[in-house]
Amino acid sequence: MVLSVLRRMLGSVPTLFALATITFFVIRFAPGGPFDGEKKLPPALIARMEAQFHLNEPLWQQYLRFLGDVVRLDFGQSMYYREYTVTQLIGHGLPISLQIGLWATLLYAVAGVTLGVVAALRRNGPLDNLVSAVAMGGIVVPTFVMAPILQIVFALMLSLVPVAGWDNGWRSMVLPVVAMALPNIAYVARLTRGAMIETLRSNYIRTARAKGVGEWRVLTHHAIRGAMIPVIAYLGPATAGLITGSMVIETIFAVPGIGRYFVESAISRDYTMVMGVTLVYGTCIILFNMVTDVAQMLLDPRSRT
């Protein structure tokens, strides 16, 4: 058990290394550079900045320097927001992104499981069909269509929450969290429904009922636990989805998190910022996949090898 966790951790090292290397070379070969913005800068200034960021050195030297810096967790100055370091910018954006991500996770887990269990208990009834239809809608309508529609309905028409921005406390968090959670609610509801139907048919549930355990207790103590396994397995990929989502959501709702920084820095060719955000996000995804796997091994003896 401990051994397989260790093996997973070692296995993620080459992936992170490949991610860093590919990112490093890809952005440097990308057309355009960090200093050709809208305003034409004088060549002398560009030369000075290139020297400051060591962009005038040969590529292999830059690469070795970069690897050394990463090992010391130093990502350098941002090339676009030049008065800040990448670490400062990430330190500012990451808590905001995490806040939205955690609330969205909580929301989709609770809402998805509830809907799924209700649908499974009322199988093929009108409530079940309604949940299935809504779930299908949540899956096929992409976040970047759903989010603006939420803006139209809840901000422009009903004026319940602000359209975008991040200065209205919890109110500015409502739409981003909901928009991010919606597709996941749909997936979790479908997963839970399927797993729940399967579990309710299994022998140990029949045994529990035969022993005279009450229906409510069968549900909360026996069935839901069994039905949770596929849902927990979904948390890993869902986190990767949340990170993708954060780029879209933060762009649409003008939230100053690192998802928006990533898109902006990719467009403005902010080399150091792209590297920093990629590595932070990549590490988060790999770590979370690992946590999910361990949780699954603890909960489901069948998946231990």
Add this chain to the structure above:
Amino acid sequence: MTDAAADLTAPEEAGAEGVSPLREALRRFRANRAAVASLIVLVLIVIFCFGGPLLYSYEPDDANFEAMNAPMDLFSAYPFGTDDLGRDLLLRIMAGGQVSLIIGLVATLIAVAIGVTWGSVAGFLGGVVDQVMMRIVDVLYGIPYIFQVILISMALGRGSTAVIIAVVLSLWLTPSRIVRAQAIALRHREFIEAARAGGMTKRQIVLKHIIPNCVGVVIVYSSLLIPDVILSESLLSFLGLGVQAPETSWGVLISEGQAKIETAPHMLILPGLALALTLFCMNFVADGLRDAFDPNER
């Protein structure tokens, strides 16, 4: 599945009474009403996107400065209205659909072709070759998909070719794993043994036996992949990293509409609806294909 699929190599030889697995799968697909209905809607969408523009005397990016920001009016010359350059939204939805659909299809075909070749070679040869080939896949697999796509599309510049390459480079991994698993399962079967004993070369065995036996799995997987690709393309275009003007796609239109939600929400909702309807139907067709090719999987 593998037993039945073995006959796929020679459907004509199945005889008058015997039904080939492919035909059997088609029959099961036809019995699935939701899937057939979705397929019909999809065909209509394709006709709409590719046939519709033929009825127009002007191009999707022709601006008409006489009719800028025309509102939605189903009985006017511009039934869906126009944008701030006076371009017809209905025509642009058709043109954008062409780009989105073509990218979805082409990228999926290339990704699946690369994945099938990679996976079948690795699975059939085994040993060190397999180890090395699959290690590469494992490492690339760990890299989050969205970073691959964004980084590659950054490197290649913008436009639909760049989007296709970016998506292909990220998506060939899963089919290669699926096909490798299938190839390993096949490698020790009697008919491969027989082929080898009969003097077929490794190359011939891969081409004639391994790949055809993966057809069912690959069709099902590809049908699941196309909507994913279309979604990725729209996402990239929405973020400003994908298809660029004068080319348009549903993602571009949605992003243009998003900028105008306060004054003209239909410019977001209509292309969004086109995209959602297409994805919806594609999901149903993919489900239908999965049930048809793999009835035990249900």
